[in-house]
Amino acid sequence: MSQTDDPEHTGGSHPAQEPTTDVPAAANTGIGEDEQNTVTDSSPGQPTDANPPSGQESRPGTPPAGDAPKDAPAGTAAETAATQDNTDSSGIKPQSADATTAIPGGSEAATVVIPNAEAATAAIPTGSPAAPGTPSNVPAGSPNTPGTPSGAPESASAPAADAPTTFVPATPVAPPTKIAAATTGTSVPGPGRTTWLLVGAAILIVVIAVGAVFLGRSGSGGSGSAHESTTPAVPAAAIAVPDTANPINPSVPITVTASGGHLTAVTATTPDGKPLAGTLSPDGKTWTNTDSLAFSSAYTIVADAVNSAGAHTKQNFTVNTMSADNVSTAYANVVPAPDVVSDTGIGVGQPMVFQFTKPVANKAEVQKHLHVTVTPAQPGAWYWVDDKDVHYRAATYWQPGTKIHIEADVVGLDLGNGVLGAENNSADYTVHDSWVAKADGSTDELTIFQNGKQVNQMPMSLGSPGFPSHEGPHVISAKQPSIVMDSCSYGTCAGSPGYYRETVLLDERISNDGEFVHSAPWSVGQQGSSNVSHGCVNLSPANAQWFYDHFGIGDVVEITNSGGPSLPVWDTYGDWEVPWQTWQAGNANS
Incomplete structure (x- = not known):
């Protein structure tokens, strides 16, 4: 079964725009443009002071041993001690392979681990403002330090001119976030605290950016399982033919139905392989045979249906009809x-x-x-x-x-x-042309009309007073060139007065009790003057031939003034003797 085409997936894989956070290159450092340009090429481990005091071993960014400089912020020793807890046996904290930000003021770079930074880059210059939370005994005048006394000298916040500034791009790493200070074992001078503030700010910016990335993905309906939406498959169309389990009465039509779709084609064949015609409903839900069924027959049905997704279902059925061997039947x-x-x-x-x-x-x-x-x-x-x-x-x-x-x-x-x-x-x-012959017993004339126009008239003889012809419209039901007429057919048999049996030519039957229009050469002398027949319309051989050539089954002979009763409705055909109002009312329930 075909699958439906997925609608445009609202949780598609469009990537969220990766944010890039730029940190000011030298915000609040107090270093002039020229000074910044002269320190960017300094390398860790290189002396930054061209003339260190004699007898003292100097490390880049590290003050001489002894008391801390007067402008060094209080608390740097505590910070140094905190970082020493994270150093390895060599006294140097291991470098993280993830995001590394070089922090001037010590010989070792601080390591910043940032979860899922997704290539966000933070440029961290030296001499950045001090991080929030700097102890209250920091000398006054340190920039961006909460709680700094207003009277502290400004020189406390100025970075050393020879402090190196290194920009290292951050790379994506896994959580947790961890910051390790330089592991020099000595106090970090004032400019290092400013750097720490920038590091914290950079971390905060990157974390916010990463969060925005996740939120963007979540809001855009990412491909995660929690947000996936699937379209259920469309069920196949079902085809059914009732009463296939048992033989059906042939009066019951074969009906093929479709649910969950519509029929596209139905083919039905009879036992001898001939098509069985049928019709499909306008909505395509039902097919029914229009050709008649027969007893003791097997019909093969092949049906095809399609569902809303365009998937086709094809099924074959066999429908059997009941046998007529054990029932009484009648033909129409x-x-x-x-x-x-x-x-x-x-x-x-x-x-x-x-x-x-x-x-x-x-x-x-x-x-x-x-x-x-x-x-x-x-x-x-x-x-x-x-x-x-x-x-x-x-x-x-x-x-x-x-x-x-x-x-x-x-x-x-x-x-x-x-x-x-x-x-x-x-x-x-x-129906062919209208041919109506009007036989008038009072004139003994037969007048012929074609489509209402008289075309002929001839003498005739109707039934005698003992055998009067029925009155009313008669319809020709059969015609034969000759028949043997036997009076015994209506009760006058051999040995009885009036019995006859002879061959009569050019016969056209007008009732079922023995009335005909035929050739009667024996009564030509009475034709046109008296009624001498046993109820038939006698004509001369020539006139009988003309009549026989022009009249046929269904044509009308209207007899009037014969002195006989009306033709009964059952006496083939006495239909026109029944008034239309009576006929139209019907008698099926009588």
Whole structure:
């Protein structure tokens, strides 16, 4: 998994500016500029007095043996004694390898140990003011000495002209801070006390500078563990497919979900390797199949998701559906069969039909899973004509050129009484030109209209008074060039009066109880003058041929003034006999 890019680290490693403390080169020394320039090249161990008293061994910066000079500050002997405690066996204090500041007035340099000075440089000149805390019996007039009597001579604070002045840069050392005075074993003259004051001041400045460095580092969020901030890793996106442990009902869609991120791709395949279509939600959190599932099938799902850091998670799943071996199923067939009308289209009177192979008890629930798309849009509704057939029609005949798509998403759906939908089904239709034939029993004429315009008229004969034709709109449900008609199909069998069985040509069915429009050469003499059929619309062979060539499935034959009852809704197709208000209200719950 990829790591997120760290934001700019506030505790970065930018170094704090190292402070440099400059100490005045010869503050309050009383030495003139020329004098300062003449003593800077003096080396320790070299005589500073060109003419030492005879018979006396002189050491640089050390007064002759005997009493201290009158201008030497009281207390130098105590200071010398204090430093002697820190000398080695040779009487010389060991030099520190760290920060060394040369202090004039003795043959040995004082050692100053400064913690973590970080290359801060202090220039310590000789003759600097006396350090704070000088004893009160120091001769009056010593510069910068607290408690000095106002009447003391000024010469007490003046450094010896021959005292060497050495500038040595301090180097970084570890704690503790320790100051060792010159280990001469003799008293330090007055100018040495001034030097001690400068040493103390230099140490204080360096310590303050070092502290500022540490404070600067702390304030800038240094890289120390106490100040480190780490960004937690972004968790990987999680992908889940419910119900993978047990076979699912195919009516339940496969749903892939992502948490801690969003889905970037989902691929689903059927058992035979074909793609299973699906759709991704706008937020990328959910994918659901749109193609229908089937019983006894295994579907492979490959999903990819990404988290907010851009890290991808990929997982494979297998989803199984339940077997149909031990359940009762029913199919939802469409009427008419789409392949039958694929070339010709359907007439304006054709209702949309799902015909189940077993009775449906849960009509209201099933109807929720039936879908229709009509282009251009026209109001329509479902209506159950019986327990197996549900029809959809508009308020009036379809507009010519209308495209209709119907779906029954019922696979695995509980149809009632332990019956499940066997599979989903769908169909597409296109409405051709409007062809409507109006058969008037009072005139025995059949008038033909195409898209509302009359294009033909021919004589005809309807059912006799004993076998009157049903009144109302009839829809052609099938057509055949010839069929064998047997009166036994409606109860008049062989041996009974009126029985017949013969081959009839150019037949188009307009109801399911035996009504057709067909060629009837035997009744040409009555056509246009009387009704002599068993309920069919008789035409001459020539007129029957014309009619057969122009009318097809879904076209309408409206029969009026026949003296017969209205065509029942169940008698393929009596749909248009039901008033629109009644049809639209539906009957799924009745």
